[in-house]
Amino acid sequence: MARRVSADIAALRHLDAYVVSALALVFAVVTVLSDAISVDLRWAVALAGLGVLVYRTTAPKPDVTIDQLLQDRQGFEAAPAAARLRKAREVWLFAPTGINFLSEENLAALRAGPMSRPDGSLRVMVLDPANEAAMTLAVRQLDDSITYPLQEFGACHRQVVQRLEAIANTWPKTGTFEYRYLDYNPGFSLVAIDPTGKQGRVIVEFHGFRNEATSSRMHFELGTSDSRRWFLYWTNQFEQMWAAARSPD
Structure with missing residues (x-):
């Protein structure tokens, strides 16, 4: 998995998904350790992640024969x-x-x-x-x-x-x-x-x-x-x- 992620980043593929995933992971860890992050900010990250998922389901897929x-x-x-x-x-x-x-x-x-x-x-x-x-x-x-x-x-x-x-x-x-x-x-x-x-x-x-x-x-x-x-x-x-x-x- 780490090799695939490294290859994607090196080739500038799926950067939006990786950025949102990284933010979600950081916020999840911080939330477990403290209450420093507001509820509104947590919802913003969650909605951003949901938006990326929805976008990827509707984005056209290359169909190369x-x-x-x-x-x-x-x-x-x-x-x-x-x-x-x-x-x-x-x-x-x-x-x-x-x-x-x-x-x-x-x-x-x-x-x-x-x-x-x-x-x-x-x-x-x-x-x-x-x-x-x-x-x-x-x-x-x-x-x-x-x-x-x-x-x-x-x-x-x-x-x-x-x-x-x-x-x-x-x-x-x-x-x-x-x-x-x-x-x-x-x-x-x-x-x-x-x-x-x-x-x-x-x-x-x-x-x-x-x-x-x-x-x-x-x-x-x-x-x-x-x-x-x-x-x-x-x-x-x-x-x-x-x-x-x-x-x-």
Whole structure:
């Protein structure tokens, strides 16, 4: 119970109920020990508690289906990435190439977002171009298993590496920027927006096997208020991968 309450408070859930419950408990203890609290004040706390209970019985309950939680890329068009990135302070990315995320539109948003803030941070990981085995396997995973391919892994990877080098070496930046190379494709891509903040979001895409197109891959998005356990799981996945990745030469 204590763990659940701590998780709710950390995620700013059910604060009204916890405040009223705490007041009721304090007043109950004080009432037992003394008569210092007036009858009117006791009734006020009791009615407040009753009001919270009644409100919770009438408040609309979120009814999220599994199909609403698990979507393809088109399911996230309602919240375009560029608009979210402009408001972000911290962004993490892992993808084998990251070509779709590191588009010109999103890079412009990142320039206006985390890279323009003194406390802003952008961390990017892609597959290691020096690891031939990982690169060869990625072609099989990401090119050969797509029924209707539109992009070629090697060309996309080279283009992204050029963009990362340009960002690191020539772009003026107020925030910090780092990129690394990972020698292993774990089978998913991951984007975290403000992962250390209270309103953090994590988006995970599974590469799967023999997709019709890259846009048909399954995605899901989590916030700290959705599931703190799994939100921390995925942010920890990124941190573990980051620690295992190498910095560019």
